[in-house]
Amino acid sequence: MTPGLRIVDARIDYGGDTLLRDVSFAVDPGQIIALLGPSGSGKSSLLRCICGVQRLDAGRILWDHIDITEVPAHRRDIGLVFQDPLLFPHLDVGANIAFGLRRHGLSKPEIHGRVDELLAMIGLTGWSDRPVATLSGGEAQRVALARALAPRPRLLLLDEPFAALDRDLRERLVTDVRALLHDLGIPAIHVTHDEDEAARIADAILVVAESTVREQST
């Protein structure tokens, strides 16, 4: 078995029905996987299970051969970015990005330094004290990305993160994010229903269809 993430024989139910079954795939270190599929097919539920906020109904999740199926979400070090930025409205930009740094035993100056570093990385240098309500959609989404990257997750889950943005911005962000993830060496699963976007961001494409996940046939 290779290191990285492995999903083994996963099943997810919804209501009384089986949403996904016999799901098995791997994400290798540094690899970006696109998960393609129509809405309601269970892509988001799968991401929720991988990051630990939802339970698998059967199957296992391994990280570097260690079973993390029962590890609670806050101890998994798996980052999550949604279609909506979901920035905490009562915190400013800097505090949003610093939210995940609390557990890392950093001093205040270290946290500030890390926040500034991330702001520079997303091209928003000096925006730390801004209230999140003043950000545009694209800016907010970039802050959400910085927030997810701040604690240096071992895996990043992107649930249609660009779907709410206009086309130009989306294309630019797809390129930026791909470069950023490769630079940092963080593997990712990118959920989308846009085939072009999947092809442009990912190293490999998986398709959700007929209640399971398969490699894309060419």
Place this chain on the structure above:
Amino acid sequence: MDADRASLTRARSRSAIILAIAPLAIVTFLVGIPLVTLVTVGASLDTGDPTRILTSASTWRILGYTIAQAILSTVLSITLAVPAAYALQRLRWPGRRTWLAILTVPFVLPTVVVGLAFRELLPFAGTTAAIIVAHVFFNVGLATRVIGGVWAQLDPRFIDVAQSLGSSPLRTFATVTWPFLRPAVFAAAALVFLFTFTSFGVVLIVGDPAWPTIEVEIYRLAVQTLDLSAAATLAIVQLVIVVGALAWSAALQRRTTHERIVTETPVRYRPRSMIDYATIAVTVLLVIAISLPLLTLIIGSIRVGDRFGWDFYAEVFAPSDLTTRATPAWEALATSARYAAIATMISVTLGMLGAIAVSMLQRSASWVDTAITTPLGVSAVSLGLGLLLFSIYGPVDLRGSWLLVPLGQALVAMPIVIRVVLPVLRSIDPRLRDVAATLGAGPVRAWLTVDGPLALRAGAVAAGLSAAVSLGEFGATAFLVRADTPTVPVQIVRLLGRPGEANLGQALALSVILVLVTALIIGLAERARPARGGGW
């Protein structure tokens, strides 16, 4: 364009003010003026100085005791309501809706009935602890509704994001959920404080007679010692404290209110952690604890000596002892039904007008809202006292009028109508009216098409609540009702004041009937509740 818009807004405000005239006038004449003139009128009645009551040590003891029991009741109610709100609004588990309904039942129950149930059930009746337990029973459902209604709107993905950033459940609650929930918790706490600070029936029946609250003292001063000026002074002291508490809570809510992070459709997850199961356990225990007093009532009403039977119910409808000073109990039922019907018509009409007006207003909305909700902050006993004084000294002599009792009950119910209808009207997207206007509908037709159907449904829910409140109303009614035509709650208290098993049994039977009628009305009205809005 802008000038057009401005004139449109002005026209809207003008119509809103016209709609608000009737409810504002009722509050001004029947609550404002009587209360403001209470002290002076009272002073001219008696020889004493109305402020003498303020310098008496016993007044301060009563005040301290009233505040202390209200704070304890509030803290305990909120502490239990938060886990219950979580379990009922964030988790998916069998019977969720039913548990929520059962938790809400006590709020619409007549205070007198609740008091009686606890007197029968609690081994420590007649103590402060009994008052607090009864207050929690009464208010925990309302608090759960207010807090849970907001909690259901919190987008669960915020919690997911926080946890994916390494935040433990406890830290996530403290740093993400709590800032969002805090305004609702303060709002609920203010309401519970309001109701427990001015509670009357419960304190009268399960409390320690040596330790009255302000509300009971006002009643005692006005009805038993006929010291109207002292009663009025206390009523004003009470009002000042209530208004102060409400203002403080409103300020706390304003300071913490931020842009809502809401979701349109509430998402509920299967319980997965120990905390989840713990909140469910708390909720189930709460539901059991709330069902017990009701069961006690029912069992008490059918236990005759050492057997079971319908004797007390028979006595209610066909009294065997016609020589007693008593009105047959079924006559009280008829009286209650008549008063409640009139009160409901008045409170729903005025409350709807008020809610529509407030929903249309922009800048002056909050003071109109505050003004017509004032009766909620005035205790029922003070409302009764004010109305009584108005009918003695006011321009219209209402004494002995069939309108007096329903007016008092309507004043108690009107703020509740507003709290039910207003959130529904406010949840309507104003762009829908704009769309209607661009399709050629005038303002009235646009309102009737867009707001009308929802307003009608919210009005039906409000009518049910209003009828239930009027049926069970005791504080104001006790003041205003004529001795020969008691309402059911008044009759229950009278029966309790008489010795013997038969009288207690009849009181219990009458209570059960009142609960059944109340539950039936609420059950019917709730079917009309719109899915959105999140009012009471």
